[in-house]
Amino acid sequence: MSRRVALEGSHAVAEAVRMANVDVIASYPITPQTHIPERLAEMVANGELDAEYIPVESEHSAMSACVGAAAVGARAFNTTSGQGLELMHEVLYVASSMRYPTVMAICNRGLSAPLSVWADHSDAMAVRDTGWIQVFCQNNQEVFDMTLWAFRVGEDPRVLFPVMVYLDGFTLSHVIEPVNLPQQEEVDRFLPKLQYRFALNPDNPMTHGAFGPPDIYTEAKIAQEVAFRKSKEVLLQGWKEFGDIFGRYYYPVELYKAENAKTLLVLQGSLSETAKLVVDKRRESGEPVGLIYLRLWRPFPLHEFRQAVKDVDTLIIFDRCISFGGPGGPVCSEIRSALYDMERRPKVVGFVGGLGGRDVSVGDFEHVIDRGREVAKKGSEEIFETVGVRGEVVGIRG
Amino acid sequence: MAQEFIKFGKNLVDTREFLAPGHNFCLGCGEVLAMRLVCKTLGEKVIIAMATGCDEVSSTPLPVTSWRVPWVHTLFENVGAEISGIEAGMKALMRKGRIPQRDIKFVGMAGDGGTMDIGLQALSGAIERGHNFLYLCWDNEAYMNTGIQRSSGTPYGASTTTAPAGKISVGQRTWKKNMVEIAAAHNIPYAATACPSYPFDLMNKVKKGAEIEGPAYIHILCPCPVGWRFPSNLTIEIGRLAVETGIFPLYEVENGRYKLNIDRPKLKPVEEYIKPQGRYRHLPQEELQKIQERVNEEYAKLKAKVAAFAA
Ligand SMILES: Cc1ncc(C[n+]2csc(CCOP(=O)(O)OP(=O)(O)O)c2C)c(N)n1
Ligand SMILES: [Mg+2]
Numbered sequence: 001m002s003r004r005v006a007l008e009g010s011h012a013v014a015e016a017v018r019m020a021n022v023d024v025i026a027s028y029p030i031t032p033q034t035h036i037p038e039r040l041a042e043m044v045a046n047g048e049l050d051a052e053y054i055p056v057e058s059e060h061s062a063m064s065a066c067v068g069a070a071a072v073g074a075r076a077f078n079t080t081s082g083q084g085l086e087l088m089h090e091v092l093y094v095a096s097s098m099r100y101p102t103v104m105a106i107c108n109r110g111l112s113a114p115l116s117v118w119a120d121h122s123d124a125m126a127v128r129d130t131g132w133i134q135v136f137c138q139n140n141q142e143v144f145d146m147t148l149w150a151f152r153v154g155e156d157p158r159v160l161f162p163v164m165v166y167l168d169g170f171t172l173s174h175v176i177e178p179v180n181l182p183q184q185e186e187v188d189r190f191l192p193k194l195q196y197r198f199a200l201n202p203d204n205p206m207t208h209g210a211f212g213p214p215d216i217y218t219e220a221k222i223a224q225e226v227a228f229r230k231s232k233e234v235l236l237q238g239w240k241e242f243g244d245i246f247g248r249y250y251y252p253v254e255l256y257k258a259e260n261a262k263t264l265l266v267l268q269g270s271l272s273e274t275a276k277l278v279v280d281k282r283r284e285s286g287e288p289v290g291l292i293y294l295r296l297w298r299p300f301p302l303h304e305f306r307q308a309v310k311d312v313d314t315l316i317i318f319d320r321c322i323s324f325g326g327p328g329g330p331v332c333s334e335i336r337s338a339l340y341d342m343e344r345r346p347k348v349v350g351f352v353g354g355l356g357g358r359d360v361s362v363g364d365f366e367h368v369i370d371r372g373r374e375v376a377k378k379g380s381e382e383i384f385e386t387v388g389v390r391g392e393v394v395g396i397r398g
Numbered sequence: 399m400a401q402e403f404i405k406f407g408k409n410l411v412d413t414r415e416f417l418a419p420g421h422n423f424c425l426g427c428g429e430v431l432a433m434r435l436v437c438k439t440l441g442e443k444v445i446i447a448m449a450t451g452c453d454e455v456s457s458t459p460l461p462v463t464s465w466r467v468p469w470v471h472t473l474f475e476n477v478g479a480e481i482s483g484i485e486a487g488m489k490a491l492m493r494k495g496r497i498p499q500r501d502i503k504f505v506g507m508a509g510d511g512g513t514m515d516i517g518l519q520a521l522s523g524a525i526e527r528g529h530n531f532l533y534l535c536w537d538n539e540a541y542m543n544t545g546i547q548r549s550s551g552t553p554y555g556a557s558t559t560t561a562p563a564g565k566i567s568v569g570q571r572t573w574k575k576n577m578v579e580i581a582a583a584h585n586i587p588y589a590a591t592a593c594p595s596y597p598f599d600l601m602n603k604v605k606k607g608a609e610i611e612g613p614a615y616i617h618i619l620c621p622c623p624v625g626w627r628f629p630s631n632l633t634i635e636i637g638r639l640a641v642e643t644g645i646f647p648l649y650e651v652e653n654g655r656y657k658l659n660i661d662r663p664k665l666k667p668v669e670e671y672i673k674p675q676g677r678y679r680h681l682p683q684e685e686l687q688k689i690q691e692r693v694n695e696e697y698a699k700l701k702a703k704v705a706a707f708a709a
């Protein structure tokens with residue numbers, strides 16, 4: 001029996017972390033993530049959560065402390081946004097490459113300069129290759145669910161990789177939505193206690209983090225890549241088990257009104273909920289338009305994605321990030337490259353918008369669909385299109 | 399491993415080696431001498447976190463390791479934070495009954511660069527938060543691992559590759575950062591200096607630092623034949639001269655109380671320490687004089703503290 005409560009995204013994260021009974025929390029405050037460490041500190045202060053709360057002096061130290069805690073077999077949690085994620089960048093590679101299964105919630109935020117505390121995905125895209133499992137959330141129920149799931153799959157002995165859960169800053173972190181909270185017994189059934197078999201312990205001395213000379217580094221990295229890709233099976237199994245216990249099933253690539261669609265929008269994060277309203281309208285007027293929600297970002301669900309778009313004419317990819325001087329927005333470039341080897345592949349049109357908290361409205365998505373189909377048909381000299389920018393944008397050329 | 403001790407006067411020294419032979423440290427390295435003694439003192443109930451530097455690269459090329467105790471290395475500047483996480487993790491696991499309650503020493507180790515420059519923030523945070531850990535700084539007075547670049551621990555007048563002596567330069571133009579005083583300014587329960595030329599003093603301090611509840615900091619001067627340019631058979635001698643000239647006094651600050659461990663009635667001239675080292679080869683007499691004056695002044699300040707806040 002679950003309880004239905006009203007929670008902002010930040011507090012949904014905190015509830016999941018509490019129910020996961022974490023051992024160590026190390027986190028440094030940054031807008032829009034602050035409500036998460038504040039709520040967790042409160043829980044620890046009131047004895048609702050038995051954990052060590054380390055009020056670290058920076059994000060670099062937050063991630064390093066989580067790495068230390070994970071090295072001794074403790075369940076560790078961290079949370080940050082934008083600049084904080086950038087500051088801990090080098091530690092992210094360490095956590096994944098040393099196979100420490102820790103979990104971090106990221107309230108996505110644009111990157112300075114100019115300073116912005118508002119939502120976009122530049123922070124996420126800057127760390128996409130760090131070897132972390134990464135998922136994007138659409139609403140606060142998913143925020144709770146993905147956080148619990150993250151512990152379950154990351155700690156699985158067949159996985160042992162850290163997991164990032166992305167929720168858009170403010171639009172999810174600060175917005176109250178109804179969330180079903182499960183019973184603790186159900187959570188305990190889904191999430192066993194962490195048994196990290198490489199934990200540092202004087203009874204069985206181990207060396208973690210010896211350096212890699214050229215005659216071994218490549219093998220170490222390829223082994224990591226193989227293990228990382230292989231972990232996808234466990235991620236899917238984790239979602240299946242999650243659904244069996246809690247009744248909500250998740251997939252790496254989620255289809256919305258995609259049946260017989262000729263045009264599919266592709267999104268990550270909370271904007272998908274706005275875009276779905278437009279898809280509904282178009283479907284009502286008989287247009288074959290649908291949506292793909294790309295939940296699992298790493299490891300990239302190549303097979304599932306190709307399968308989902310094989311009969312489609314046009315894909316319209318919406319990026320909330322610029323890859324300066326790149327061949328398109330980061331998601332768009334990846335998808336183009338992912339589809340290149342298909343026998344029959346759709347046209348791919350890229351849009352960039354919603355930067356630094358800029359609203360993307362229903363009207364904007366109407367434009368995205370119309371203009372996207374036009375570009376697919378007639379082509380364009382611009383490498384990507386922009387949404388909601390004041391003034392005429394020309395010159396995004398190759 | 400059966401535990402046996404050798405008796406040196408009133409000191410008992412473990413015969414076991416926790417840092418295995420076969421490592422890649424240089425001939426005459428002061429750092430590895432200190433490290434070996436430190437490990438003997440700490441014993442096997444320990445978890446060590448180490449920064450990038452000579453210490454880490456010389457002890458662990460994959461797929462081998464010299465460490466017979468639990469040991470982790472991740473990055474250059476984060477040992478303070480990492481050992482915080484280790485201590486907190488073990489504390490939580492023991493409190494929650496996930497692992498048995500027991501006494502394990504949590505020890506962070508880094509070079510002067512990893513401690514006084516890039517790692518200072520993480521270390522300050524860890525000390526300020528009061529984690530129960532021992533931190534050891536291997537001070538060889540430069541970034542040796544990357545090829546003798548200057549650090550804030552490099553002494554005035556020494557030539558390094560990024561502060562070289564030249565036609566219009568004396569080499570390092572700044573005075574060595576006083577890291578023990580920085581640690582002490584955190585109101586740390588225990589801070590001390592040590593040097594492998596004084597092995598029992600070093601071991602006693604490590605023992606004390608490990609047993610104290612809360613953070614403890616020991617700053618260990620490690621003469622480096624390669625970086626300081628002296629013959630590798632002089633390591634112990636150079637360390638002694640650093641102490642005997644007052645350039646590197648051996649002292650402790652225990653809960654704010656100062657104690658000089660070696661207090662010679664008369665200090666040797668700093669020239670005796672400086673002359674055998676190639677890194678000072680270029681120094682003119684007037685610069686030597688300047689260093690002597692500075693040492694006199696600093697030593698007098700330390701003595702005044704010892705007198706005012708005696709242990
Ligand atoms: C972030 C970062 N910056 C720079 C380096 C390069 N680096 C590795 S070790 C080192 C110097 C180490 O000096 P110190 O801490 O004094 O230790 P030593 O090697 O002298 O014992 C440097 C600059 C690094 N590994 N990481
Ligand atoms: Mg050094």
